Amino acid sequence: MKYIDEYRDRFKxxxxxxxxxxxxxxxxxxxxxxxxxxxxxVRFGIDEIIxxxxxxxxxxxxxVCVTPLEILDKAMAIALRKEVTFCTFGxxxxxxxxxxxxxxxxxxxxxxxxxxxxxxxxxLAHGNSTREVVFFAVGFETTAPANAMAVHQAARxxxxxxxxxxxxxxxxxxxxxxxxxxxxQMDGFLAAGHVCTIMGIEEYRxxxxxxxxxxxxxxxxxxDILQGIRMCVAQLESGRAKxxxxxxxxxxxxxxxPAREMIGExxxxxxxxxxxxxPIPESGLGLREKYRSFDAEVRFDVVSIEANEPSECLSGLVxxxxxxxxxxxxxxxxxxxxxxxxxxxxSAEGACAAYYRxxxxxxx
Amino acid sequence: MxxxxxxxxxxxxxxxxxxxxLAHGGGxxxxxxxxxxxxxxxxxSGRPSRRHDSAVVELGAERIAFTTDSYVVHPIFFPGGDIxxxxxxxxxxxxxxxGAEPRFLSAGFILEEGFPLDAxxxxxxxxxxxxxxxxxxxxxxxxxxxxxxxxDGLFVNTAGIGLVPAGVDIAPDxxxxxxAVILSGDVGRHGIAILSVREGLEFAVPIESxxxxxxxxxxxxxxxxxxxxCLRDLTRGGLASALNEIAxxxxxxxxxxxxxxxxxxxxxxxxxxxxxxxxxxxxxGRFVAIxxxxxxxRALRALRTEPVSQGxxxxxxxxxxxxxxxxxxxxxxGTRLLDLLSGEQLPRIC
Amino acid sequence: xxxxxxSFGGAVKRVSLAYTPEAEVGDFVIVHxxxxxxxxxxxxxxxxxxxxDEIGGLGDSSGSASSGRPGDAGSSGGPLxxxxxxxxxxxxxxx
Numbered sequence: 117m118k119y120i121d122e123y124r125d126r127f128k129x130x131x132x133x134x135x136x137x138x139x140x141x142x143x144x145x146x147x148x149x150x151x152x153x154x155x156x157x158v159r160f161g162i163d164e165i166i167x168x169x170x171x172x173x174x175x176x177x178x179x180v181c182v183t184p185l186e187i188l189d190k191a192m193a194i195a196l197r198k199e200v201t202f203c204t205f206g207x208x209x210x211x212x213x214x215x216x217x218x219x220x221x222x223x224x225x226x227x228x229x230x231x232x233x234x235x236x237x238x239x240l241a242h243g244n245s246t247r248e249v250v251f252f253a254v255g256f257e258t259t260a261p262a263n264a265m266a267v268h269q270a271a272r273x274x275x276x277x278x279x280x281x282x283x284x285x286x287x288x289x290x291x292x293x294x295x296x297x298x299x300x301q302m303d304g305f306l307a308a309g310h311v312c313t314i315m316g317i318e319e320y321r322x323x324x325x326x327x328x329x330x331x332x333x334x335x336x337x338x339x340d341i342l343q344g345i346r347m348c349v350a351q352l353e354s355g356r357a358k359x360x361x362x363x364x365x366x367x368x369x370x371x372x373x374p375a376r377e378m379i380g381e382x383x384x385x386x387x388x389x390x391x392x393x394x395p396i397p398e399s400g401l402g403l404r405e406k407y408r409s410f411d412a413e414v415r416f417d418v419v420s421i422e423a424n425e426p427s428e429c430l431s432g433l434v435x436x437x438x439x440x441x442x443x444x445x446x447x448x449x450x451x452x453x454x455x456x457x458x459x460x461x462x463s464a465e466g467a468c469a470a471y472y473r474x475x476x477x478x479x480x
Numbered sequence: 481m482x483x484x485x486x487x488x489x490x491x492x493x494x495x496x497x498x499x500x501x502l503a504h505g506g507g508x509x510x511x512x513x514x515x516x517x518x519x520x521x522x523x524x525s526g527r528p529s530r531r532h533d534s535a536v537v538e539l540g541a542e543r544i545a546f547t548t549d550s551y552v553v554h555p556i557f558f559p560g561g562d563i564x565x566x567x568x569x570x571x572x573x574x575x576x577x578x579g580a581e582p583r584f585l586s587a588g589f590i591l592e593e594g595f596p597l598d599a600x601x602x603x604x605x606x607x608x609x610x611x612x613x614x615x616x617x618x619x620x621x622x623x624x625x626x627x628x629x630x631x632d633g634l635f636v637n638t639a640g641i642g643l644v645p646a647g648v649d650i651a652p653d654x655x656x657x658x659x660a661v662i663l664s665g666d667v668g669r670h671g672i673a674i675l676s677v678r679e680g681l682e683f684a685v686p687i688e689s690x691x692x693x694x695x696x697x698x699x700x701x702x703x704x705x706x707x708x709x710c711l712r713d714l715t716r717g718g719l720a721s722a723l724n725e726i727a728x729x730x731x732x733x734x735x736x737x738x739x740x741x742x743x744x745x746x747x748x749x750x751x752x753x754x755x756x757x758x759x760x761x762x763x764x765g766r767f768v769a770i771x772x773x774x775x776x777x778r779a780l781r782a783l784r785t786e787p788v789s790q791g792x793x794x795x796x797x798x799x800x801x802x803x804x805x806x807x808x809x810x811x812x813x814g815t816r817l818l819d820l821l822s823g824e825q826l827p828r829i830c
Numbered sequence: 831x832x833x834x835x836x837s838f839g840g841a842v843k844r845v846s847l848a849y850t851p852e853a854e855v856g857d858f859v860i861v862h863x864x865x866x867x868x869x870x871x872x873x874x875x876x877x878x879x880x881x882x883d884e885i886g887g888l889g890d891s892s893g894s895a896s897s898g899r900p901g902d903a904g905s906s907g908g909p910l911x912x913x914x915x916x917x918x919x920x921x922x923x924x925x
Contacts, residue, residue, distance in 0.1 A: 117749055117839040119858055119870060128882055129812040135885040161814020223499045232679065232754070233864025235846065255863075261849055262863040269831070313860060313868040338812050343878055346885065365875040366860050366868045375849040375867060453509075474816035672841075682835075682842045749839025753861070 119365075123337030124160075132342035133165040136349055144352050145171045145301055146345060147294075147437050149287055150308035151178030151466065152336050158470040160338045166345060173301055173437030174467040176290055176393060177308060179255045179283075180207050181466045184389040186423040187254075187283045188213030194250055194281060194416045195226040201244075203237035204252035206230045214423050234259075234266035234280070241270070241278035250412045253280040258310045260284055260401060261375035264382040267403070267410050279412040282402055285388055287311050288319040289399035294437070295327045301437045304348040306334040306341070309363040314379075316371025320359045328357040335363035382407055392434075392460075434460050434467050441471040448472060507717035508821035530651040531729035533712065534578040536644055543646075545580035547571060548639035554828040556599065556633055559673045560688025563636055564606035566764060566830060569693050570715070571640040572614045576695040577711040577767065579650045579702060580642030582614060587621040588637040593628040603634065614693035616640070648702060652730035654709040657800040660776045661734060662769045664697060664783060665690070665791035666742040667719050671761035672750045674829055679754065683746050692765030697789040700782040701769065710770040714763040716829050717821060721760065722768055723796075723806045724820045734806045736796030736818070759808070760821060762829040770798060836861055 148154060154174045157163055163172045176182050192213050195202035202218075209219045209230070222228045227247075231237055234251045241249035253263045263280060270278045287308055294300065307320065312333045320331045330351035334344030344362040351358060361367050379401070388400025403411045413419045433439040441447050441460070451461050453469060460466035503510045520529075530536075534547035551567040561569075568585065575582040587607065591600070611618050673689040675681065694713060701708060710730065712722045719741065727734045743751075743758045751758045765788055771779045776794060783792035806818040832847040836859060843861075847853050850866040859866035 117745065117752065119875060120752065123878070124811045126812045128879070131882055132885075135882070159814075159816050160810055160812050161816065162812075164814050165812065219501055219503065220499070223501050235864050258867070259863050261867065262865045265831070265846070265848060265865070310860065310862060310867065339878060339882075343881060364877065365871050372849055372867055374851065378849075473819045676841075680844070684837065684840045684842065687841075744840075746838075746840030749837070750841035753838040753841055753843055 120337065123335070123339040125339060129162075129338045129342055130165065132339060132346060133167075136170065136342070136346045137167045139346075139353055140167050140169045140349055141353060143169045143171065144303045144349060145173055145437075146304045146306060146348050147173040147175045147302040148306040148334070148341075149175040149177040149291065150306075150311065150336075151181070152310070153177065153306060153308070153334065153341060154467055155470050156336050156338065156341060158467075158474045162338055162341055166342070170345065170349065172345075174434070174440075174470075175294070175302075175305075175437055176390065177256075177287070178460070178466050179285055180211055181460045182285060182290075182390040182392065183208075183211065183254050183283050184391045184423070185214060186389070186421055187281070188217070189215075189423050190413060190418040190421050191218060191252055191281055192216065192221055193418050193421060194412055195221050195228055196224065197248075197416065199248045200416075201227045201229060201240060201247045201249045202252065203229045203231045203234075203240065203249060205232070205254070208252055208254060234263050235269075238266045238269055238275075238278060241275055242273060245277055248277050248279070248415075250416075251278075251280050253282045253284060256285055256287055256308065256311050257314050257379075258308075260379045260383065261314060261372070264378040267382050267407055268378065270410060271407065279410050279415050280403070281412040282383075283388070284383065284401035285390065286385070286399050286401065288323060289396050290390065290393070292323060292327075293393065293396045293399075295323070295329065302329070304330040304352055305332070306344045306348065307331050307359075309333060309335040309340070309367060312361070312363070312367045312371065314372050314375050316376075317359045317361065317367075317369050318371075324357050324359055330357050331359045333359070333361045333363050333367050335366065441468040442475070444468070506821065507715065507721050512820070530653060531725075532578060532651045532710075533574040534580065534642075536578050536580075543644040545575045545578040545642045545644050546639070547574040547578075548637065549574060550635060550637040551830060552632070552635050552828050553674070553830050554632060555674070555677050556603070558677055558689055559686055560669075561691035561764070562603060562606050563634060564603035565610040566689075566691055567636040567638045568607050568610035568614060568616070568618075569691055569764065570830065571638040572616055573694045573713045573765075573767070575640050575642040576693070576698040577650070577713050578642075578644060579648035579698060579708060579711065580644045581699070582616045582640055582642040582693075582695050584642075585611065585616055585618050585638050585640045587618055589621070589623045590631050590635040590637075591623065591625045592631040592633050593625055595633050600634070603636075610693075614695060645702060648708065650708050650711055652710050652726045655726060655730040655732050655770050655798055656709065656772070657732060657798050658773055659709055659770045659798040660773055660794050661723070661736060661796040661798065662771065662776070662779055662783070662792055663719065663741065663795045664694070664767050664769070664789035665765075666744050666747070667714065667763055667766060668743055668747040668751065668758040668761040670764040671718070671756070671829055672747050674762070675754060676750065681750055681753070683750075685746065687744070687746055687750070690763055690765035692788045694765065694767055694788060697767075697783055697786045700785055701779060704778055704782040706769075706775045706779045706782060707772055708769060709772070711767055713767040716762045718758070718760040718762060719766075719768070719795075720757075720806065720818045721820060723818070726768075726770065727806050728804050728820075731803050733799040733802035733804070734796060735799055736806070736808050738808045738810045740793060740795045742791060742793060759818060764830060768795075834866070836866065 210217050237251035330348050332344045332348045347362050383401040384404045385398050386400050386402035387397045389395045460468040504514050534545040536545050549570050551563050553563050556563045572582045669690040673687050714722045723734050783789040807815050808818045809815050834847045835842050836845045845861050846865045850869050853869045858870040860868045
């Protein structure tokens with residue numbers, strides 16, 4: 117397929133890996149922040165073909181993995197209500213909450229539907245006024261415009277039976293939090309291509325200036341990732357620290373303006389807890405006061421549900437790039453996709469799941 | 481957040497399911513566990529099981545292959561087929577995978593109160609046409625009706641018997657390192673055809689299910705004297721799941737080259753769109769044949785004489801290493817483990 | 831809300847074009863959760879390959895980047911130079 121296959125070209129990928137080899141002189145650690153990139157790296161074996169001096173660290177780029185425990189518990193509480201039709205993307209179904217997961221709730225009789233877009237949930241609500249339709253709005257900035265549009269349309273239509281359970285997270289604050297941590301792991305970043313398609317690159321400039329780390333906005337195909345790595349290494353080797361866009365066919369510096377405007381209309385920046393990392397100020401999106409009637413937490417009175425995060429599960433270290441999944445003693449033993457101990461194993465984009473699916477070598 | 485004060489083991493409990501989940505029907509790891517841990521210990525007859533699509537038993541001087549399958553596909557009518565043709569071809573194919581000549585089928589129907597009779601007529605006619613196409617006879621059956629809401633329209637079970645020719649011995653335990661893995665044609669059509677109805681996808685050229693009988697292809701292989709170690713038809717869970725089952729049941733390793741697996745462009749496009757991996761998408765008219773290297777050319781020639789397998793190609797090899805696993809080499813030369821899925825990519829696909 | 835039919839290699843899905851008002855028939859777009867979020871710039875798409883030819887041939891360093899003037903939003907796409915700073919909000923220019 118056009119614009120996909122060419123970026124998976126074997127010969128060009130190896131050439132790019134060779135080009136990296138030619139300029140690298142010291143070890144560097146580069147973190148990719150997007151789960152889709154983690155997935156592609158592990159699936160295509162990109163970390164196997166780049167020079168050994170480069171270590172790729174998998175960051176908290178998987179929204180499923182970082183959705184806080186209490187949001188899962190709120191989702192379960194809402195989904196189990198008889199009048200609710202709970203709509204979600206498929207990858208949230210098996211993320212463990214405090215007491216089970218949404219798949220389990222479904223087997224208990226909850227009306228849970230898998231959808232590919234919040235607009236599908238809106239259509240359901242519009243077509244059936246006897247059901248309370250709730251959409252589980254999990255994601256980074258990439259899905260925020262879709263969710264914003266759903267609320268915008270619901271308001272226009274005057275729908276009374278549609279709401280969102282919101283757990284949107286923002287990437288740059290998480291990057292700052294990791295850069296500020298004493299055990300900072302990374303020398304440079306591959307920023308999430310599709311997030312930047314929406315948000316542009318403005319937010320990275322202050323990060324680059326403050327922390328002197330290169331940030332290269334990177335796509336998802338092997339050639340894109342290799343190009344991003346190459347550009348990041350070139351900066352590191354010459355002591356520069358800038359924001360660059362390697363994914364220019366899709367990303368403009370100012371991002372997608374109509375999308376950003378719609379996000380700004382519907383959402384505001386709020387603090388959020390990140391599963392495995394903890395609370396990060398100004399790191400999420402929540403519905404503005406004007407649209408609070410579409411907030412499922414308020415509608416179903418689950419605002420006060422709290423969950424005790426277990427004292428750091430290893431998922432947190434994996435999410436911060438401190439550990440690789442294979443270094444976890446539970447990996448592939450007690451912790452598997454069927455019996456996940458943490459969200460990084462459940463989500464298809466979680467680092468542990470990627471390693472488990474693609475890399476697990478036979479253990480004695 | 482430093483690493484210093486972290487406990488190395490995660491305190492979240494390991495879960496055991498107390499109820500059936502959709503994933504248990506997915507053809508993946510969870511279903512395998514359900515069979516191994518709940519059913520087999522209680523139901524196994526004590527005869528050693530060769531873990532194949534049909535059971536082969538001796539009755540007098542003959543070897544009979546015997547199999548059963550239930551069909552819960554939704555929607556009932558889909559591009560390229562319906563629950564009726566599926567229920568006939570699916571069981572015919574399970575018999576063919578044992579090398580048997582399929583002969584007789586039974587059909588049991590569970591009908592939901594309110595299911596339209598003209599739809600039922602269409603299903604029955606479709607079954608008759610499928611049986612004729614496959615050269616089998618439907619000779620016995622049963623009908624039950626349950627209250628509205630207790631069965632989604634219609635569920636069908638078919639069971640089948642066939643005769644296994646002398647000299648044919650097909651099972652995962654016959655697979656040997658060095659054997660070639662042959663795939664009978666392009667993958668993913670059935671799953672995408674079903675999903676296109678569920679998800680409102682359209683196609684420039686409509687994608688139809690590949691639902692079809694495979695017995696003629698198997699007959700060609702047997703007739704031409706190809707040494708058949710294992711045959712397996714691809715259903716839910718796709719190529720990857722079928723190969724995993726063989727690798728696990730035969731205790732061998734299997735390597736495939738992803739680039740060699742044929743996928744139609746619109747099927748690949750639909751998979752990209754929906755976030756699916758074509759190697760795991762359901763098929764209903766494709767199979768793999770594992771044969772010794774020496775018989776590869778003969779096998780390909782035989783397969784290509786039959787329309788349903790004219791696209792047959794080699795996709796991989798059986799290895800001595802990584803026993804119980806399937807590894808795929810990809811476009812840029814890296815490798816990945818092609819694991820059994822834990823659960824449900826696409827519910828009610830067959 | 832403006833909708834369009836988007837073809838993925840022949841599989842066609844109805845997608846919202848609300849966020850890509852400039853998209854026309856024949857354009858390629860990136861789709862996420864039922865919305866087109868970016869229109870692919872075909873010239874930029876070619877650049878990756880030009881970039882590779884350059885770094886492959888030269889066999890060394892810094893094809894990189896941007897002109898690095900303070901206040902610069904950073905370069906887009908080609909590390910091959912262009913370094914003209916692109917003020918925020920303006921359409922991106924080619925090198």
